[in-house]
Amino acid sequence: MKHNNNNNSNTIIDAHKKIKNMEIRGAGRIGRAVASALKEYSLTIQNIENNEFKEKMIEAGDILKSARPTAVSLPNAVNYVLSGLNTNNPKENIILNAEEFIKSSSEATSKIGKIGSNRIKDGWTILTHCNSEAAISVIKTAHNSGKNIKVICTETRPRNQGYLTAKALADEGIDTTLIVDSAVRYHIKDVDIVVVGADAITSNGCLVNKIGSSQIALMAYERKIPFLTAAETYKFHPKTIIGETIEIEERAVGEIHEFEEKYKDKIKLRNPAFDITPSQYIDGIITEIGIIPPQGAWHIIEKYFGNVFKETL
Numbered sequence: 555m556k557h558n559n560n561n562n563s564n565t566i567i568d569a570h571k572k573i574k575n576m577e578i579r580g581a582g583r584i585g586r587a588v589a590s591a592l593k594e595y596s597l598t599i600q601n602i603e604n605n606e607f608k609e610k611m612i613e614a615g616d617i618l619k620s621a622r623p624t625a626v627s628l629p630n631a632v633n634y635v636l637s638g639l640n641t642n643n644p645k646e647n648i649i650l651n652a653e654e655f656i657k658s659s660s661e662a663t664s665k666i667g668k669i670g671s672n673r674i675k676d677g678w679t680i681l682t683h684c685n686s687e688a689a690i691s692v693i694k695t696a697h698n699s700g701k702n703i704k705v706i707c708t709e710t711r712p713r714n715q716g717y718l719t720a721k722a723l724a725d726e727g728i729d730t731t732l733i734v735d736s737a738v739r740y741h742i743k744d745v746d747i748v749v750v751g752a753d754a755i756t757s758n759g760c761l762v763n764k765i766g767s768s769q770i771a772l773m774a775y776e777r778k779i780p781f782l783t784a785a786e787t788y789k790f791h792p793k794t795i796i797g798e799t800i801e802i803e804e805r806a807v808g809e810i811h812e813f814e815e816k817y818k819d820k821i822k823l824r825n826p827a828f829d830i831t832p833s834q835y836i837d838g839i840i841t842e843i844g845i846i847p848p849q850g851a852w853h854i855i856e857k858y859f860g861n862v863f864k865e866t867l
């Protein structure tokens with residue numbers, strides 16, 4: 555399917571392209587976008603045997619999974635939807651699974667908001683990094699419950715997603731300040747709690763999130779300020795439980811800087827999109843089933859992705 559112009563495959567190619575170029579971004583949105591693309595694609599496949607249908611859906615899932623390597627919401631959403639293939643009514647179940655994933659993902663974000671907002675006290679200043687729906691849900695819920703809060707948003711170079719967060723919070727009437735990434739330590743004395751999102755949580759409770767998250771966690775630790783990550787259960791990485799590591803996406807260096815011709819071969823650029831925050835710097839993982847300590851990550855993976863053991867061992 556990869557490079558043909560078959561109309562049926564356009565949905566998948568289009569979703570792959572939009573995720574890769576970050577037109578669709580944010581771990582949760584990516585998960586819902588692939589669920590929706592698989593549903594739409596399955597509806598376009600007509601009059602074929604179940605076996606052939608299965609092959610086409612697996613191929614579509616593989617294409618989607620290859621769009622970006624780090625956010626585990628992507629393969630988790632694909633696998634959740636495609637588990638419908640192992641039933642007597644594969645198409646029907648793919649559609650049901652896709653709808654279920656999209657609904658439960660949105661519900662999880664609002665539950666995380668309710669649970670996480672309990673950790674925020676009236677008068678507090680929250681620092682957040684990048685642009686996370688789950689972290690924003692926590693902040694907005696605290697604000698909507700009448701707490702007088704302030705938020706400091708990091709710019710989040712190179713793609714400046716922090717500006718999206720700042721606009722979303724300012725639109726809610728929240729007292730919002732945007733700072734450059736290198737100003738976190740300067741401002742940390744004013745911060746009461748850090749809340750960020752998650753692209754993946756490993757079985758040993760480490761957080762994989764937007765580049766710069768781990769520096770912020772270190773600074774929060776130094777000041778004894780709680781550092782929390784808001785992560786739906788589908789952001790836990792099932793294969794880390796069997797020893798797989800998570801690939802950190804390196805994006806095009808043009809996102810950072812365009813050098814003058816003279817320096818193009820003289821100055822190297824690197825653009826890793828994510829980093830890893832060790833579990834000892836994380837005070838809690840806010841999930842839709844409660845705030846768990848990082849040490850509880852193994853249990854979440856075992857509870858929600860137990861089949862990984864059966865399939866691989």
Ligand SMILES: O=P(O)(O)OC[C@H]1O[C@H](OP(=O)(O)O)[C@H](O)[C@@H]1O
Pocket residue numbers: 579580581582583683684685686687688689715750751752753763764827
């Ligand atoms: O799912 P939600 O909470 O929206 O976002 C989770 C994370 O996804 C984003 O990645 P990118 O901007 O797609 O690279 C950020 O790293 C953010 O913290």
